[in-house]
Amino acid sequence: MIIDCHGHYTTAPEPHQEFRRQQLAHFDDPSLSTPRAARISDDQIRDSIETNQLRLQRERGADLTIFSPRASAMAHHLGDSKVSQQWSGYCNDLIARVTGLYPENFIGVCQLPQSPGVSIIDSITELERCVTELGFIGCNLNPDPSGGHWTARPLIDHDWYPLYEKMVELDVPAMIHVSGSCNANFHATGAHYINADTTAFMQFLQGDLFKDFPSLRFIIPHGGGAVPYHWGRYRGLADMLQQPSLAEHVMKNVFFDTCVYHQPGINLLFEVIDIENILFGSEMVGAVRGIDPETGHYFDDTRRYVEALNLSDEDRYKVYEGNARRVYPRLDLALRAQDQ
Numbered sequence: 001m002i003i004d005c006h007g008h009y010t011t012a013p014e015p016h017q018e019f020r021r022q023q024l025a026h027f028d029d030p031s032l033s034t035p036r037a038a039r040i041s042d043d044q045i046r047d048s049i050e051t052n053q054l055r056l057q058r059e060r061g062a063d064l065t066i067f068s069p070r071a072s073a074m075a076h077h078l079g080d081s082k083v084s085q086q087w088s089g090y091c092n093d094l095i096a097r098v099t100g101l102y103p104e105n106f107i108g109v110c111q112l113p114q115s116p117g118v119s120i121i122d123s124i125t126e127l128e129r130c131v132t133e134l135g136f137i138g139c140n141l142n143p144d145p146s147g148g149h150w151t152a153r154p155l156i157d158h159d160w161y162p163l164y165e166k167m168v169e170l171d172v173p174a175m176i177h178v179s180g181s182c183n184a185n186f187h188a189t190g191a192h193y194i195n196a197d198t199t200a201f202m203q204f205l206q207g208d209l210f211k212d213f214p215s216l217r218f219i220i221p222h223g224g225g226a227v228p229y230h231w232g233r234y235r236g237l238a239d240m241l242q243q244p245s246l247a248e249h250v251m252k253n254v255f256f257d258t259c260v261y262h263q264p265g266i267n268l269l270f271e272v273i274d275i276e277n278i279l280f281g282s283e284m285v286g287a288v289r290g291i292d293p294e295t296g297h298y299f300d301d302t303r304r305y306v307e308a309l310n311l312s313d314e315d316r317y318k319v320y321e322g323n324a325r326r327v328y329p330r331l332d333l334a335l336r337a338q339d340q
């Protein structure tokens with residue numbers, strides 16, 4: 001089967017977005033009435049999924065998408081921790097309704113109710129609720145809840161350890177995923193996302209996080225940001241910083257997806273990064289939605305690029321299915337329960 005490890009509910013029904021607008025308006029002006037939770041029917045959800053993510057999943061031949069709330073709308077920098085708690089809860093509940101309607105096509109990953117300057121401890125309850133009550137298999141972790149100003153401590157800091165302890169206990173990985181940018185220097189998906197991917201990798205290289213948490217796992221999306229292209233730089237920095245080799249030091253715990261939107265980029269990813277560390281992903285419907293005039297195909301139709309590699313059956317299995325089942329053990333359990 002083909003598992004797409006990176007999909008977002010970017011097409012959530014309008015009442016969900018409307019609630020968010022009202023929630024933020026109320027935060028800015030408490031004299032406005034308190035917004036009520038959006039009322040969304042199953043049919044509205046079906047419409048939004050069947051004409052978008054499910055249609056594309058079928059057209060492109062994937063079987064299952066690891067599905068999370070729209071990343072750019074997490075916007076942890078807006079409102080306060082209470083606003084973020086409520087918004088995250090609603091976003092995650094909506095994902096649970098999608099996975100409930102389409103259990104064979106989607107499985108959930110949650111948004112965490114992070115907020116700048118607020119302890120990550122406040123996100124643990126929501127992670128636990130999503131995993132143990134909603135059947136989710138991981139979370140998206142925002143290394144920069146400030147939205148482009150990088151006010152949080154690096155990911156290797158003990159500030160983050162309570163979340164990591166819970167992730168290890170629940171046996172769930174996190175995808176490193178920033179949200180919108182409120183810093184005009186950083187376009188959200190063009191700069192902020194790729195910066196964050198690259199930054200997270202360098203932080204892991206600098207620290208000794210995986211000595212403390214040997215079973216902690218992260219997916220760095222968007223093909224690992226700039227890391228594969230600059231692999232020699234990172235190997236050299238590991239050497240200069242007197243760290244073990246990247247294979248020993250980082251790559252037992254860190255995985256990259258295939259959200260790279262052209263063939264030469266995918267070729268490089270597979271040439272540089274061990275096959276055990278690559279998970280198929282498309283991030284559709286997401287950051288780049290158009291058709292590449294050079295190929296006539298959608299930029300984010302990433303399966304085409306992987307297919308063009310002519311991988312062995314064994315390697316294809318790893319990229320499309322095996323690695324995802326290993327990185328997300330709860331996915332493996334869920335598939336086994338479906339006799340897959």
Ligand SMILES: [Zn+2]
Pocket residue numbers: 006008071177221283286
């Ligand atoms: Zn994403």
